Amino acid sequence: MKYTLPVLALLVALLFAASLLIGPAGLGLGESLHALITGQGGPVVLVMQEIRLPRAILGLLAGAAFGLAGAAMQGYLRNPLAEPGLIGVSSAAALGAVLSLQTGLAAAFALALPLSALAGAGLSVLLILLLAGPRGGALALILAGIAISALAAALTSLALNLSSNPFAAMEIVYWMMGSLADRSMTHVWLAAPFIALGLAALLSIGRGLDALTLGEDAAQSMGINMARLRWTLILGTAAAIGASVAVAGAVGFVGLVVPHILRPLVAARPSHLLPAAALGGAAMLLAADIATRLIAPDQDLKLGVLTAIVGAPFFLHLIWRMRRVEA
Amino acid sequence: MRRGALTALALGVALPAAAEPPARVVSMNLCTDQIALMLAAPGQLISVSRLAVDPLSSSMAAEAAAYPPNRGQAEQIFLMKPDLVLASTYSSISSVALLRDLGVTVVQVEPVNALSQVEAQILTIGQALGRETQAEALAAEFREGLKGLTWQGELATAAMYYPNGYTSGAGSLADDVLRTAGFHNIGAELGLTGGGTLPLERLVMAQPDVIVTSTPYPGGSRSEELLNHPALAELRQEAGLATTTDADWVCGTPHILRALRSMRDAREALE
Known part of the structure; x- marks a missing residue:
């Protein structure tokens, strides 16, 4: 469908705007837009520019990253169950981030936070590809993912439990479930360049993934x-x-x-699916983040709670379908 | 004679404690630790909780360092052979129950939620220790100290802001300290009772005259990272004053007067 991308882009734009306009402070529509654009209007400016804007930007970028990385891994492994969270890439990234925070590395050198999360994520992808093999058999992939997830989550909990900071142990849930509450522009500047690079790299492999649908030999013979x-x-x-x-x-x-x-909307072509999945991921994360603020505005409900409630039944459905195909 | 015995029965377990002061006392709660440290006879207190030596939580870290710390678990405390264990009603239910099953006398005190409850807390612990005279003297000293610190003029606004956006609402000790020192507590005005989270944007919109944050612990945490948020930094600049809480704010002991005095100074500085 040739309208898929424009419709998704419009949806993302609407959700981005909604994310800016919805929050516990309950500001008026005109007043908040005016403050955001002109920077005039006292405390409203602070709320819009320093609290809601970074939150919406990070929701957009992180959502695109999760959606696109899922689509790319599924294309490469030709397995619809490959997903950064399920196969342990996210938990390994969280472990890297926690280690850099708890060793004081991130406090000494701000870029250490994204870089060590990046190292964690990279190592786990390498490990997954090694364990599951180039063909990425469903069972090997999921089992390797479970093992890596469990190990990374255990080490994350260990690092947080051993911390000299009493609040660190309470943050295990945050690292496992995710939240965009109270992020600042500092976080945007730290993460955005890396996310943008990653998105660009993943979008560039669409043609290769298209060829790969015909099998590795065919893809190689196509150059x-x-x-x-x-x-x-x-x-x-x-x-x-x-x-x-x-x-x-x-x-x-x-x-x-x-x-x-x-x-189904992009005729299952990886090169078309990649940009659509990036937009779709952004839309889903922005929507989930808006929902956390609507359901429990004062409670900091974790994002992953909502995405798992929607996502886990999908996962079960996919397993059910694969079982029938394999049987 | 017979009547006296009946009275003793009616008084129950309190009588033997009053007759003979406990010789070996273990405290397993930060707040009972500090009152016991102030009241106990030399050698009477044999262990305090491990939090008592943490200068970020305890106003008497130096004094407490002389005592072996306990982790509030029944096994460790039982092996110290105490005659009396001081605990809070919020101490681990299973540890307290186990100690009582093992025949140890455990006195549990309610946490103090208002300045007016401090004196009673001191007297309760003094009675349990058999140190009533010292307790009455300490309570009288507290009463005198409190007298001069109550603000009579117009109230300014203040907000407590702790890691994770936690704040103190109505009915908390910090709320009482703020009110006595001359402030409306933003947390209480936004409808929080006890404690709860205050989203940063609601704090920004409330624009308090004074923002009270906590002293950060060593080691990184996302919870405390919130206290470095640029919006909060700007709000602190706009506010007349920013102060930090410390160990003196934690417990309803005479040290709370130091917290009250610091807020009173902040209120006077706003005039």
């Missing part, structure tokens, strides 16, 4: 450099997911649900 494709995927995923998790925590299931819904 696709498989090693290069694999490294672009690994580094792109690491940058996009690493930086997103470093500032928003590990939000699961976006990369599973979004490509699954959009695949």
Whole structure:
């Protein structure tokens, strides 16, 4: 469908605006827009420019990262269950972020936070590709993912429990479930360059993934450099997911649900699915973040709670369908 | 004679404690630690909770350092062979129940939620320790100290803002300190009772005259990172004053007067 991308872009724009306009302070529509654009209007300016704007930008970027990374991994592994959260990439990124915070590295050098999350994410993608093999059999992939997730989550909890800071242990939920509450422009500047690089890298492999649908040999004979494709995927995923998790925590299931819904609309062509999944992911995360503010404005409900409630049934549905295909 | 015995029965367990002061006392709560440190006879207190030596939580960290710390668990405390254990009603229910099953006398006190409850707390612990005279003297000293610190003029606004956006609402000790020192508490005005989270944007919109934040702990945490948020930094600049809480704010002990005095100074500085 040729309208898929414009419709998704419009949806993202609407949700971005809604994210700016909805919040516990209950500001008027005109007053908040005026403050955001002109910078005039006292405390409203502070709320719009320093609290809501970074939150909306991070929702957009992290959502795009999760959606696109899911679609790209599914295309490369030719397996609809590959998703950064399910196969442990997000948990490994969270581990990297937590280690940089707890060792004091992030306090000494701000970029250490996204960089070490990136390293965690990159290592886990490498490990997954190694364990699940180039063909990415469903069972091997999911089992390797479960093991990596469990290990990374356990080490994250360990690091937070051993922290000298009494609040750190309370943050285990945040790193596992993710939240965009009270992020600032500092976080946007830290994460946005890496996410943008990662998104660009992942969008560039669309043609290669198209060729790969015919099988590896066919793709190679069509002039696709498989090693290069694999490294672009690994580094792109690491940058996009690493930086997103470093500032928003590990939000699961976006990369599973979004490509699954959009695949029929783009005739299952990876090169068309990638940009659609990026937009769809942004829309889903922005919507989930708006929902957390509507459902419990004063409670900081975690983002991953909502995405998992929507996403886990999808996951079960996919497993059910695959079981029938394999049987 | 018979009548006396009946009275003793009616008084129950309190009588033997009053007759003979406990010789080995263990405190397992930060707040009972500090009152016991002020009241106990030399050698009577044999252990305090491990929080008592943390200068960020305890006003008497230096004094407490002389005592072996306990982690509030029944096994460790039982092995200290205490005659009396001081605990809070918020102490671990299972540890307290286990100690009582093992025949240890445990006195639990309610947490103090208002300045008016401090004296009673001191007297309760003094009675349990058999140090009534010292307790009455300390309570009288507190009463005198409190007298001079109540603000009579117009109220300004203040907000408590802790990690994770936590704030103190109505019915909390911090709320009472703010009110006595001459402030409306924003947390209470926004409808919070006890404690709860205050979203940063609502704090920004409320524009308090004074913002009271906590002293950060070592080691990083996302919860405390909120206290470095640029919006909060700007709000602090716009506010007349920004102060920080410390160990003196934690417990309803005579040290709360130091917290009250610092807020009173802040209120006077706004005039």
